Amino acid sequence: xxxxxxxxxxxxxxxxxKAVEWGQATTLESQKDVCLHLPQLQEFLHQLYEAIKHxxxxxxxxxxxxxxxxxxxxxxxxxxxxxxxxxxxxxMWCLCCLYSSEPQNxxxxxxxxxxxxxLCHLLSSSKWESNEAETSAFISALGYTSADYYCHxxxxxxxxxxxxxxxxxxxxxxxxxxxxxxRVNAISIVCVPLIxxxxxxxxxxxxxxxxxxxxxxxxxxxxxxxxxxxxxxxxISLPESVIFSLWLRHLPSLEKATLHLLDQLFSxxxxxxxxxxxxxxxxxxPQAASHPAIFRIVNEIFKNALVETGGTSExxxxxxxxxxxxxxERQNENKQHKFPLKAYFPYHHQPLVRGLVRRPFELPTxxxxxxxxxxxDMLKALVEDTNASSLTDLFEIWFxxxxxxxxxxxxxxxxxxxxxxxxxxxxxxxxxxxPKNENQQRAxxxxxxxxxxxxxxxxxxxxxxxxxxxxxxxxxxTGTEQCCNQQFTTHLLTNFLLFSPGGHKIxxxxxxxxxxxxxxxKEVHNLLIRTAYRFNHSGEENQRTVKLLNExxxxxxxxx
Amino acid sequence: xxxxxxxxxxxxxLLAVSRSAQVRHWDCLTLDRALEWARYFQxxxxxxxxxxxxxxxxxxxxxxxxPLPVLGFPAxxxxxxxxxLALLENRALPPAACRCLLRSLLQPPAGGSGRDPGGLPLLAxxxxxxxxxxxxxxxxxxxxxxxxxxxGRLREEGQGAEAQLLREEGQETAGQPRWxxxxxxxxxxxxxxxxxxxxxxxxxxxxDTEQTGDADRAASSSQGGYQAGAAGDGCAAGFxxxxxxxxxxxxxxxxxxxxxxxxxxxxxxxxxxxxxxLDLLTSWGSRLVYDPLQGRxxxxxxxxxxxxxxxxxxxxxxxxxxxxxxxxxxxxxLELLRTRDGDFKVRGLSxxxxxxxxxxx
Numbered sequence: 069x070x071x072x073x074x075x076x077x078x079x080x081x082x083x084x085x086k087a088v089e090w091g092q093a094t095t096l097e098s099q100k101d102v103c104l105h106l107p108q109l110q111e112f113l114h115q116l117y118e119a120i121k122h123x124x125x126x127x128x129x130x131x132x133x134x135x136x137x138x139x140x141x142x143x144x145x146x147x148x149x150x151x152x153x154x155x156x157x158x159x160m161w162c163l164c165c166l167y168s169s170e171p172q173n174x175x176x177x178x179x180x181x182x183x184x185x186x187l188c189h190l191l192s193s194s195k196w197e198s199n200e201a202e203t204s205a206f207i208s209a210l211g212y213t214s215a216d217y218y219c220h221x222x223x224x225x226x227x228x229x230x231x232x233x234x235x236x237x238x239x240x241x242x243x244x245x246x247x248x249x250x251r252v253n254a255i256s257i258v259c260v261p262l263i264x265x266x267x268x269x270x271x272x273x274x275x276x277x278x279x280x281x282x283x284x285x286x287x288x289x290x291x292x293x294x295x296x297x298x299x300x301x302x303x304i305s306l307p308e309s310v311i312f313s314l315w316l317r318h319l320p321s322l323e324k325a326t327l328h329l330l331d332q333l334f335s336x337x338x339x340x341x342x343x344x345x346x347x348x349x350x351x352x353x354p355q356a357a358s359h360p361a362i363f364r365i366v367n368e369i370f371k372n373a374l375v376e377t378g379g380t381s382e383x384x385x386x387x388x389x390x391x392x393x394x395x396x397e398r399q400n401e402n403k404q405h406k407f408p409l410k411a412y413f414p415y416h417h418q419p420l421v422r423g424l425v426r427r428p429f430e431l432p433t434x435x436x437x438x439x440x441x442x443x444x445d446m447l448k449a450l451v452e453d454t455n456a457s458s459l460t461d462l463f464e465i466w467f468x469x470x471x472x473x474x475x476x477x478x479x480x481x482x483x484x485x486x487x488x489x490x491x492x493x494x495x496x497x498x499x500x501x502x503p504k505n506e507n508q509q510r511a512x513x514x515x516x517x518x519x520x521x522x523x524x525x526x527x528x529x530x531x532x533x534x535x536x537x538x539x540x541x542x543x544x545x546t547g548t549e550q551c552c553n554q555q556f557t558t559h560l561l562t563n564f565l566l567f568s569p570g571g572h573k574i575x576x577x578x579x580x581x582x583x584x585x586x587x588x589x590k591e592v593h594n595l596l597i598r599t600a601y602r603f604n605h606s607g608e609e610n611q612r613t614v615k616l617l618n619e620x621x622x623x624x625x626x627x628x
Numbered sequence: 629x630x631x632x633x634x635x636x637x638x639x640x641x642l643l644a645v646s647r648s649a650q651v652r653h654w655d656c657l658t659l660d661r662a663l664e665w666a667r668y669f670q671x672x673x674x675x676x677x678x679x680x681x682x683x684x685x686x687x688x689x690x691x692x693x694x695p696l697p698v699l700g701f702p703a704x705x706x707x708x709x710x711x712x713l714a715l716l717e718n719r720a721l722p723p724a725a726c727r728c729l730l731r732s733l734l735q736p737p738a739g740g741s742g743r744d745p746g747g748l749p750l751l752a753x754x755x756x757x758x759x760x761x762x763x764x765x766x767x768x769x770x771x772x773x774x775x776x777x778x779x780g781r782l783r784e785e786g787q788g789a790e791a792q793l794l795r796e797e798g799q800e801t802a803g804q805p806r807w808x809x810x811x812x813x814x815x816x817x818x819x820x821x822x823x824x825x826x827x828x829x830x831x832x833x834x835x836d837t838e839q840t841g842d843a844d845r846a847a848s849s850s851q852g853g854y855q856a857g858a859a860g861d862g863c864a865a866g867f868x869x870x871x872x873x874x875x876x877x878x879x880x881x882x883x884x885x886x887x888x889x890x891x892x893x894x895x896x897x898x899x900x901x902x903x904x905x906l907d908l909l910t911s912w913g914s915r916l917v918y919d920p921l922q923g924r925x926x927x928x929x930x931x932x933x934x935x936x937x938x939x940x941x942x943x944x945x946x947x948x949x950x951x952x953x954x955x956x957x958x959x960x961x962l963e964l965l966r967t968r969d970g971d972f973k974v975r976g977l978s979x980x981x982x983x984x985x986x987x988x989x
Contacts (some may be wrong), residue, residue: 150753203817210698216777224772265757
């Protein structure tokens, strides 16, 4: 019979071969192979149901899919398949399609009886194991159903497995009483299909916190991956400590969680850093990063993401928010359990690290410019020390500074808001925007920035500004190919517009002009949402600035 | 209310029919009507769940109708499932009605909404889970699950009985619900003993509070307060002990098939049981005879279901490792027996002397 062209070709042979090979999944190898294929099989069953649900009667179904009976029958006897996610439901729907209300021939009669035996096998408390016939009579005499019975049975089994594992964990080195590693491994494998079954939660927790005597991983990787997957898809919720334990013991899961977070952040439009912070916090990664090992790996992944995306400002902003949240978590932590800073940043100049991790709100505003100068001085000494300035070292130092970008934004802001010695601050920003310093480029950048800065400061108190007055600075943005200088000047100019009395009037026009000619709108947008985020947290007294910022953001939002 | 009571009285009959060959004559319409009734009973359950007096009245009406299956107020809430599964297992149901049944039990809802997360897929999933997790040692999990279900029922009975102050007919001798024997007879004797022992152990450990037979218990105990729950437990233990001790043959089988440590644990918690257990051990011990040729105590009658010297010795050792009170009781009993035998302190003359030496006195 010709197949309906709208029905996707269903690979019956493949799955039947698999089902035969698996049997009732009693060997370790077949169990692992089933676990590996469960999501695909579920997808297949779903397609199958979609393909047969509108067919008229079992005879037609069987004509179109002659192998259907063999396949479904075998799958019904595989507890891994029946236990997995929603597979059992789809499987039962498929079985219903093979049942006819008015059987017309011997095949349909046989199919009816077959469907009912399979359903009884799946649902009633008999047959799967022979001694359950008596159970069935007993529970029905008590007025209960198999649903009540299996609910209790599974909970009991979970409780006793948990007890077995805990006792074993606490009895420690008593080799004779301890459960073998292979048993724990086997338990973790049978849990794979059941991970999203709520009854299992205590067992999952105990397993994930369980460590055998040896340093080798005792749980199966299929299990660890599946738990992580289910957690990332929000199909299960587990206590934080359990998730941390998972990431500490299984590196691929931690990597996956970090990449998942980045994907998530890239896929949403960043309207505010509050949203970003919310998504990041929700991932539990900043909390988990209190473990130095986790922090260093996550940071490494971020660093690679930054390199691969060519250092875009979105990734930088994400890293900065993550670092802030991490510091916040660390601050909330009990002093006794705190790891020293060196554990998180082992290869960096520790005084610099200590300077950077200070949160701005911990210091009075009047100290900010002093703090920025200290950071700049330390950094300059480090970078200009010819012994330690291989390109890799330089990048590592730059990345460290970039993680704490809040201080850079504050530095740029201090330039226009406070009476500061400008040179160290300009040097700091020049380092951030052009770290490489090929052909003494940084010195040149500093000189140019000084010019822009003094020009802007001259205009700072002018009440009546026009775009023409800013032409020189604007030209440095629009007329250059060098992206580092362009970004640096944009940063200075934007701050001037936000914080100078005359800048407010022409801010819209000026930013529109710049973002029309160059493709810096993303950078400007990022700078503005960072500023807004800081204002929301530490407060900005000038209401005009706040209002302008919101207006600028709204305009840009439409553009980005 | 009278009308509702009369309707509820029909439930046992409905369930009985669903398990009988009478469903041979059912068509789609009959089936839908039966399911409709089941849903109506479920609705009654939701409505009266929080009203203890009405619960009690409905429960009493259900309990008095028939010996087995035991139905109580919670059965109303579970009605669609009780009926659905009974019909699914009943091969007499004709195809047309069965197709309707499958559709209503399993078919996905048209709009994709309103999926019942506690329905049959969950049952199938749990059954598979039980099979997957059962790789461990022994049938302990099954016994415990059965014991918990039994306790759920007994507590309900206990609460009902309290309300009635055991006035009504239908209670068998010494306050044992008449259905208990019938239900336990569904299991082979060793298994029934195991279930009863597991239930008594759960009560003794007091660890059965979070998992009980019925979800409603949480509601009922929060209304009746903690004490009603504890009283329900007391009643349940009373019922089980009276089943166990009410028949000498049954009790002796119980003591033969359970391991000594478990018996000692139960004896430590239930004084009634410890007295009978010691009496039984005494009668077994007094039937041992000393074989001077082999130099040890042997059974006087080989094929009788009694304990050997080694088994008896192990049982006494376990009792003496129990709580202080039990240990003292056991030693006092042995010392009394030894005195009766002439108070000799040499091996081979009195089985009690030898046992006392074995337990360290």
